[in-house]
Amino acid sequence: MRVSRQSIPGRGKSQYIVPCAGGLDLVTKTKFAEPGTFSRAQNIEIDINQGYQTPTGYERFDGQSKPSDAVFARLSCTITGSVSMGDLITGATSGATATVIDVITNESPSYLLITKFTGTFVAAEDLTVSAVVQAQALDEQAVNSASNPKQRAKYFSKAANEYRPDINAVPGSGEVLGVIKFKGVVYAFRNVVDGTAAELYKASSSGWVKVALGNELPFTSGGTIQIQEGQTITGATSGATAVVTRVMLESGSWAAGTAAGKFIYASQTGTFLAENIDVGGDTDLATITGDGDAITLQPNGKYKLEIENFGGQVSASRVYGVDGENRGFEFDGTVFCPIDTGMDVDTPTSIFVHRNHLFFSFDSSAQHSGISTPYAFTVIFGAAEIVVGDTITELKGLPGAEGNGTLGIFSRNRIHILYGTSNANWNLVRFREEVGAYPNTVQEFGMTLMLDDRGVDNLLTTQAYGNFQANTLSSDIQPFINERKSRATASTVVRKKSQYRLFFSDKNALYITTKNNKILGMMPMLLKHKVTCITSAEDGDGNEEIFFGSDDGFVYQMERGTSFDGQSIDYYGDFHYVHVGSPNQKKRWRSVVWEVDGSGYHEFTFSYQLGYGTAGVARARSSSVIADFQETRWDSGLRWDNFFFDGQLISPSRVKLSGSEENIQLKIRGSSDYFAPLSYSSAQLRNSLSRDKH
Numbered sequence: 001m002r003v004s005r006q007s008i009p010g011r012g013k014s015q016y017i018v019p020c021a022g023g024l025d026l027v028t029k030t031k032f033a034e035p036g037t038f039s040r041a042q043n044i045e046i047d048i049n050q051g052y053q054t055p056t057g058y059e060r061f062d063g064q065s066k067p068s069d070a071v072f073a074r075l076s077c078t079i080t081g082s083v084s085m086g087d088l089i090t091g092a093t094s095g096a097t098a099t100v101i102d103v104i105t106n107e108s109p110s111y112l113l114i115t116k117f118t119g120t121f122v123a124a125e126d127l128t129v130s131a132v133v134q135a136q137a138l139d140e141q142a143v144n145s146a147s148n149p150k151q152r153a154k155y156f157s158k159a160a161n162e163y164r165p166d167i168n169a170v171p172g173s174g175e176v177l178g179v180i181k182f183k184g185v186v187y188a189f190r191n192v193v194d195g196t197a198a199e200l201y202k203a204s205s206s207g208w209v210k211v212a213l214g215n216e217l218p219f220t221s222g223g224t225i226q227i228q229e230g231q232t233i234t235g236a237t238s239g240a241t242a243v244v245t246r247v248m249l250e251s252g253s254w255a256a257g258t259a260a261g262k263f264i265y266a267s268q269t270g271t272f273l274a275e276n277i278d279v280g281g282d283t284d285l286a287t288i289t290g291d292g293d294a295i296t297l298q299p300n301g302k303y304k305l306e307i308e309n310f311g312g313q314v315s316a317s318r319v320y321g322v323d324g325e326n327r328g329f330e331f332d333g334t335v336f337c338p339i340d341t342g343m344d345v346d347t348p349t350s351i352f353v354h355r356n357h358l359f360f361s362f363d364s365s366a367q368h369s370g371i372s373t374p375y376a377f378t379v380i381f382g383a384a385e386i387v388v389g390d391t392i393t394e395l396k397g398l399p400g401a402e403g404n405g406t407l408g409i410f411s412r413n414r415i416h417i418l419y420g421t422s423n424a425n426w427n428l429v430r431f432r433e434e435v436g437a438y439p440n441t442v443q444e445f446g447m448t449l450m451l452d453d454r455g456v457d458n459l460l461t462t463q464a465y466g467n468f469q470a471n472t473l474s475s476d477i478q479p480f481i482n483e484r485k486s487r488a489t490a491s492t493v494v495r496k497k498s499q500y501r502l503f504f505s506d507k508n509a510l511y512i513t514t515k516n517n518k519i520l521g522m523m524p525m526l527l528k529h530k531v532t533c534i535t536s537a538e539d540g541d542g543n544e545e546i547f548f549g550s551d552d553g554f555v556y557q558m559e560r561g562t563s564f565d566g567q568s569i570d571y572y573g574d575f576h577y578v579h580v581g582s583p584n585q586k587k588r589w590r591s592v593v594w595e596v597d598g599s600g601y602h603e604f605t606f607s608y609q610l611g612y613g614t615a616g617v618a619r620a621r622s623s624s625v626i627a628d629f630q631e632t633r634w635d636s637g638l639r640w641d642n643f644f645f646d647g648q649l650i651s652p653s654r655v656k657l658s659g660s661e662e663n664i665q666l667k668i669r670g671s672s673d674y675f676a677p678l679s680y681s682s683a684q685l686r687n688s689l690s691r692d693k694h
Contacts, residue, residue: 013590013688016580018666020051020680023513023521025476025576030612031583033576036682037521039665043571046513046521048498051681054571054602054670055525057561059160060167060554061186061547063203067160067167068561072101073141075112075121079105081134083112083127091137093125098141101158107147109138115159117141153601157562157674164566169553170201170208175530176549178303181537182319183333186547187211188555189323191299198297198325200336203555213336214245214266217292219277222252222259223285227277233263234278235288240270242292245335248375259286261375264337268292295336301325303533304440308353310372320358320374322348328360330374341367341377349439352395354407355421357382361392366409371422384423390414394442394450398459408459410437410450415459431459438488441502445493447517449473449500455481456502456512456522473512477522484508490534494559496544503531503548528564529556562600563673570671577612578685579663586690589657589664593684600676605669611661660690 022037023046030039038044047053059067075098083089087100089112096119104111112127112135120140121127127135146152170176172190177198179188186203200211227233227247234241242265252258263286277286301323309317319331327338328348340346341360348360348367357368366388370381377383390411398417400406407418408431415431441451448459455472474481487505494501500512509525534548546558556565563569580587589610657664666683 013686014580016578016685016687018575018578018683018685020682021046021521023476023523024480026479027476028576030577031579035576035578035580037576038523038573039576040574041523041572043525043569044523044573045497045499045511045525046523047679048513048515048520051679052523052573053679054675054677055569056559056677057563057565057569057673058527058529058548058556058558059561059563059565060164061203061557062167062170062207062555063186063205064167064207065163066557066560067163067566070115070156070159070163071144072113072115072155072159073098073117073143074145075114075127075141076109076138077112077127077135078138079103079110079135081129081132083129083134087129087134089114089127089129089135090131091119091121091125092128092133094119094122096121099162101162102155113155113158114141115162149601150603153562153674153676160561160563161566167554168207170549170555171210172199172553174300174553175532175551176553176555177301178305178321178323178533179547179549179555180305180307180319180321180535181545181547182307182331183317184540185333186555187319187331188549189297189301189303190549190553195299198299198301200297200331211336212266213295213297214264215242215268215292215294216338217242217263217265217272217288218261219263219286219288220260221287222254222257223282224254224257225279225282225285226254226259227263227279227285231279233265233286235270235272235275236278236283237275238270238273240268240272240291242268246337248337248339249373250340250375251378251380262337262340263292264295264335265292295338297323298325302349302440304349304351305535306351306353308358310353310356310358310374320351320353322351322360324349328358337375339375339377343367350392350395352397352407354395354397354405354418357422359395359407361395361409364388364390364392364411366392366395366418368423382423384426386418386426386428388414388416388428390436393437393439396442396444396448398444398448408442408444408448410442412436412438438485441488441491443491443493443500445495445498445500445514447514449512451481451485451488451491451502453485455485456500456510458519473519474510474522477510477524480508480510480524490531490548492534492536492546492548494536494544494546496559501534503527503534505530507531526570528567529554562675566673568671568673569675572669573667575666575683577609577663577665580685580687582662582689584662586660586662587687588660588690590686590688591654591656592666592686593654595681595684596678597681598676598678602675602678603670603672604678606655607667607669608657609665609667610659611663613665 019036022034024041025037045053098114098117102113121137123139126133170188170190174191177189201208246264248262250261252260272291274289276284303323305321322328327346330337350361352359356372358374359368366386370376373381394410396408398406398408409416413436417429417431420426437450455474484504490503502510507527512522513520529550531548536546
């Protein structure tokens with residue numbers, strides 16, 4: 001048991017430290033559960049640095065100012081007319097402007113709470129609304145000023161809510177089909193309004209901007225002079241022209257005069273015919289069979305996106321993607337290139353780049369391009385097909401011996417490992433039978449985690465123990481998994497928190513925290529929005545950024561703010577009953593000391609239950625304490641079961657308990673859209689033994 005006992009001389013009392021560790025356990029009988037684990041919980045994470053932690057929020061994103069970056073100011077004033085929330089005020093002298101987010105008249109002096117301010121208001125100037133004087137400023141605005149920590153936290157939340165409506169959904173209809181951050185820009189796919197096609201958008205300082213996909217023009221019989229990007233091609237007969245943005249060589253070679261592939265270009269003049277292609281004074285460099293086609297996307301794809309580099313230089317980094325409804329593609333932020341594999345139904349469902357080969361999956365077949373030639377799916381370039389006998393759900397790189405990486409080919413009911421470096425020495429090994437992975441659930445971050453029919457598995461555990469239910473990592477929360485395993489929609493890794501996150505279509509999620517390749521525990525989450533796709537990336541300073549798309553068409557950024565996009569974060573945790581080493585001995589429960597820490601304002605509710613809550617056991621009277629990060633004080637005027645914290649460090653806060661039973665259950669609750677995250681380290685219980693036994 002993870003319980004420590006310390007006797008207090010002369011008082012007949014003992015102290016037991018219950019660690020906040022282990023996560024949710026829905027299976028173990030209460031009497032045998034590890035102290036510190038939860039019997040019920042929601043929206044609490046396991047902290048990699050020990051303890052439990054309430055979550056950071058998420059907020060909508062389109063490239064405009066982020067709500068969580070909003071600031072507020074107090075503008076003391078004399079209100080002579082009418083000022084309301086949402087009004088735009090202007091300083092008649094300074095020309096400063098601001099949006100009013102609250103009007104405070106129950107303090108002296110009255111003040112306006114403002115955000116989106118430009119310039120600085122000056123004392124004694126008139127404040128106008130729609131050119132009509134409604135108030136007079138008493139001083140300059142005081143930025144981020146509040147009379148107490150709780151008020152400051154609320155005001156930041158109000159300011160964030162003012163920015164939130166400015167941020168728009170990705171244009172179109174239905175859910176966000178895919179999202180990725182590439183070279184500092186977030187991109188998203190969504191169906192058009194009538195649902196007949198899909199489009200690609202990028203985030204910008206003015207919101208979502210449609211990305212033009214351009215045109216493609218197949219060519220054959222290439223001449224011995226290679227056509228380059230940036231050159232203008234001209235139809236020898238038609239005179240039509242286009243500036244080439246990408247030359248996709250799919251087979252043959254320029255040197256041999258057999259080059260074949262596609263030209264990609266943004267626009268053209270005239271109409272190409274079945275004719276030869278000239279470049280300047282060089283004639284007959286390629287042959288085409290007709291005009292180019294606009295690149296379009298079929299709707300309803302499920303995008304899987306990878307950032308890879310076949311060229312070596314930083315500038316050669318590109319996005320490669322598949323969606324199960326369209327051809328695979330390459331995208332460099334400007335140029336969109338559909339990739340033809342030669343399949344009759346050319347709609348790959350999984351993707352990975354391994355050993356400089358671009359791998360696509362089609363049903364039970366994994367096919368790859370030539371080495372460093374992602375456009376060429378022909379044998380002469382080194383392309384090949386690998387068949388595994390079951391529908392492939394994921395392709396994922398795995399660590400190999402002595403740094404030699406391997407490719408994991410995951411199916412619904414099988415796992416294969418591909419060893420080797422090319423089609424000259426590929427070696428496909430069946431890793432496990434009857435163990436597989438659901439789509440969009442495999443993640444590799446020192447260990448390989450996945451969702452199978454049995455639950456969440458680690459690849460190494462699967463190898464060691466096979467397909468035995470008791471050996472799944474998620475056995476303690478199997479009822480939660482069994483209810484949702486077929487509804488998994490996405491997964492990601494949060495490196496800062498060392499977490500594997502798994503998302504389901506009912507807005508539930510599972511956060512698994514690891515440390516040194518060991519599972520610290522698993523906790524269920526309930527978001528306010530469905531996660532349909534997700535990506536993790538780094539900003540220019542190396543900070544991790546996580547974006548997800550939802551069924552409402554919005555893209556959201558995780559680990560931002562204090563709310564679920566303006567809605568409250570509701571959390572609770574009911575610990576397993578603890579008997580502190582003597583299950584049949586009655587104890588008089590005297591006090592509990594919570595050790596917590598955080599970096600901002602937070603409140604939570606504490607309660608407890610004795611004796612398994614059975615009939616005849618009186619419910620304990622609620623008690624409360626008020627504390628901030630600087631001091632602890634009693635205040636009989638407040639409800640007994642609330643805690644208040646603010647600052648950088650919290651001293652332990654003691655709460656009186658009452659009642660005598662053999663065990664006790666601790667419960668914590670919280671709900672707000674402005675509380676900063678709080679970490680719970682431990683609960684120190686003090687009790688004295690009774691002579692009575694059950």
